[in-house]
Amino acid sequence: xxxxxxxxxxxxxxxxxxxxxxxxxxxxxxxxxxxxxxxxxxxxxxxxxxxxxxxxxxxx
Amino acid sequence: xxxxxxxxxxxxxxxxxxxxxxxxxxxxxxxxxxxxxxxxxxxxxxxxxxxxxxxxxxxxxxxxxxxxxxxxxxxxxxxxxxxxxxxxxxxxxxxxxxxxxxxxxxxxxxxxxxxxxxxxxxxxxxxxxxxxxxxxxxxxxxxxxxxxxxxxxxxxxxxxxxxxxxxxxxxxxxxxxxxxxxxxxxxxxxxxxxxxxxxxxxxxxxxxxxxxxxxxxxxxxxxxxxxxxxxxxxxxxxxxxxxxxxxxxxxxxxxxxxxxxxxxxxxxxxxxxxxxxxxxxxxxxxxxxxxxxxxxxxxxxxxxxxxxxxxxxxxxxxxxxxxxxxxxxxxxxxxxxxxxxxxxxx
Numbered sequence: 237x238x239x240x241x242x243x244x245x246x247x248x249x250x251x252x253x254x255x256x257x258x259x260x261x262x263x264x265x266x267x268x269x270x271x272x273x274x275x276x277x278x279x280x281x282x283x284x285x286x287x288x289x290x291x292x293x294x295x296x
Numbered sequence: 297x298x299x300x301x302x303x304x305x306x307x308x309x310x311x312x313x314x315x316x317x318x319x320x321x322x323x324x325x326x327x328x329x330x331x332x333x334x335x336x337x338x339x340x341x342x343x344x345x346x347x348x349x350x351x352x353x354x355x356x357x358x359x360x361x362x363x364x365x366x367x368x369x370x371x372x373x374x375x376x377x378x379x380x381x382x383x384x385x386x387x388x389x390x391x392x393x394x395x396x397x398x399x400x401x402x403x404x405x406x407x408x409x410x411x412x413x414x415x416x417x418x419x420x421x422x423x424x425x426x427x428x429x430x431x432x433x434x435x436x437x438x439x440x441x442x443x444x445x446x447x448x449x450x451x452x453x454x455x456x457x458x459x460x461x462x463x464x465x466x467x468x469x470x471x472x473x474x475x476x477x478x479x480x481x482x483x484x485x486x487x488x489x490x491x492x493x494x495x496x497x498x499x500x501x502x503x504x505x506x507x508x509x510x511x512x513x514x515x516x517x518x519x520x521x522x523x524x525x526x527x528x529x530x531x532x533x534x535x536x537x538x539x540x541x542x543x544x545x546x547x548x549x550x551x552x553x554x555x556x557x558x559x560x561x562x563x564x565x566x567x568x569x570x571x572x573x574x575x576x577x578x579x580x581x582x583x584x585x586x587x588x589x590x591x592x593x594x595x596x597x598x599x600x601x602x603x604x605x606x607x608x609x610x611x612x613x614x615x616x617x618x619x620x621x622x623x624x625x626x627x628x629x630x631x632x633x634x635x636x637x638x639x640x641x642x
Contacts, residue, residue: 237512241641253511263575263638264529266582279581279588283638287598290515290636 240264240282254292266290267287297341297452300374301330302365302395304388308348316387320364328443333378337447345372351387358394365395366402374405376448381410381430381440382417389417396459406451409441411466418466423616426451427466467502469614517599521635525601526625528610529576529583529642530568531559540609548608548621550591550628553601558587570611571642583640596627602634612642 241247242258252286258264305315307328326334326343334343338475347365354361369377377399389411396407410428411418418427421593426447430440439606443464450457460467478486483500490497515521532540538549554557559580566573576583584605592598606625610618 237637237639239639243641247641250506251509253390253509255314261642262572263582264642265585265588266575266579268575268578276581276587279585280591283585283588283592284597286638287518287592287602290521290638291518293511293514 238286240286254289256282256289258282297375298338298344298373299334299341299376299378300345300347300369300372301326301333301343302347302349302377302379302392303328303330304354304382304385304391305348305350306385306388308346310348310350314410316350316352318348319353320347320349320361322347322368325536329381329437330378332438332441333445336376336442337376337448344374345369349391351385351391352423354391355387358391361391362398364395365394366398367397369403369405374403376452377403377405378444378448379407379409381428381435381437381444382412382415383430384412384415384432386416388432389415390420391417393417393421393425393427400425406448408444409450409453410444413466418518419623420616422466423470426457426468429466431629515636516545516547518636519597520599522602522633523589523598523636523638524629524632524634525586525589525605525640526629527584527607527640527642528606529571529607530565530566530573530609530611531576531580531583531605531607531631532567534563534564536567540567540607542567542609543611544613544617545609545611545621546617548606548625550604550606552604553584553586554603556586557590559584568611569642570609581623582632583642585638585640599635602632 238249238254238256239252240256242261242264243296244255244257248257259267259287265282266275267278305318306312309328310318323346327346330343330346345368346366349361357384378395382392392409396409398409408426410430412430412432428440428443428447447463447465457463458538469488487497530542532549533551538547542547561580563580564580566576581587589601593601608621
């Protein structure tokens with residue numbers, strides 16, 4: 237499991253082992269200031285980061 | 297006053313580990329620590345039934361033992377249920393917590409138990425029950441029973457229980473309104489001053505401690521894996537069909553995304569009282585990134601996206617609740633043959 241979150245200190249405190257930093261508490265997988273197409277690209281990048289983390293044994 | 301007392305094989309004097317498989321039996325009088333309890337509860341108090349069970353049998357057959365205990369307390373017409381004290385004995389603590397919680401819930405009579413703070417039963421039941429802090433040492437039996445009796449009497453008479461430290465029970469994590477002399481700022485400065493000058497002070501908000509969780513193994517090849525999304529951001533279909541509460545939620549839901557390329561705002565709403573939900577309401581993909589996942593699935597970067605996501609609301613939730621929900625979700629994930637989970641947290 238990988239946790240995508242913008243509240244990393246909380247994730248670390250409870251012992252979450254695989255984490256990816258999100259793009260904000262209120263829109264963890266998005267950014268309303270971007271154009272729709274840019275926002276989707278940002279989301280794709282985030283999901284890919286999560287996928288890489290899932291394949292990794294490294295604690296991050 | 298009719299008391300029913302639950303104890304394990306050891307405190308009943310049957311024996312130690314060699315008889316930990318002993319099934320539940322009943323004696324119609326006080327046994328072992330129950331004799332002291334009976335005395336301390338005062339005139340008119342009688343242990344009418346002592347239920348004895350081996351710890352292994354109890355923990356291995358918890359549902360059955362709990363159901364049998366409820367029936368016995370019911371037929372004994374008990375006014376009060378007491379279990380233990382269990383000190384450090386883990387299995388004894390777990391079953392005592394389970395029977396106390398069940399008796400209170402089913403029969404509506406007060407239940408009291410006692411454990412050492414490190415007993416695993418504390419972790420599971422401290423929020424639900426009054427658990428007297430027994431310490432580790434069984435030679436403190438008399439002191440512990442005194443505290444349990446005093447607490448039980450308060451519960452029976454409806455007298456205020458008092459704070460954990462004063463009444464000798466383990467903090468339940470409940471928040472109660474009270475009048476205090478100093479306002480928050482002054483109390484804070486007092487604490488800070490005490491801290492920097494090395495004097496003792498008592499925090500008003502003790503931090504929870506968490507056991508380390510072993511890191512789950514990596515997914516070998518994500519392009520051959522089945523992936524599922526879970527979120528604690530409270531995304532639910534319009535109308536919130538499972539009634540997931542926006543604060544201290546007690547349940548979670550599973551929602552189909554079969555045939556969907558992305559999540560449309562008109563189909564969803566948010567049940568979460570802890571963040572500004574407008575952005576996710578406007579575009580739910582900002583919480584459950586379905587559009588990106590579908591693309592990656594079509595391109596073959598992800599083996600398969602599981603056709604439903606799990607959602608609950610992660611806000612101000614007692615740990616006992618979230619642990620239970622986490623376990624339930626893990627069972628679901630396993631049953632669906634999912635290889636990897638992406639959890640999005642707000």
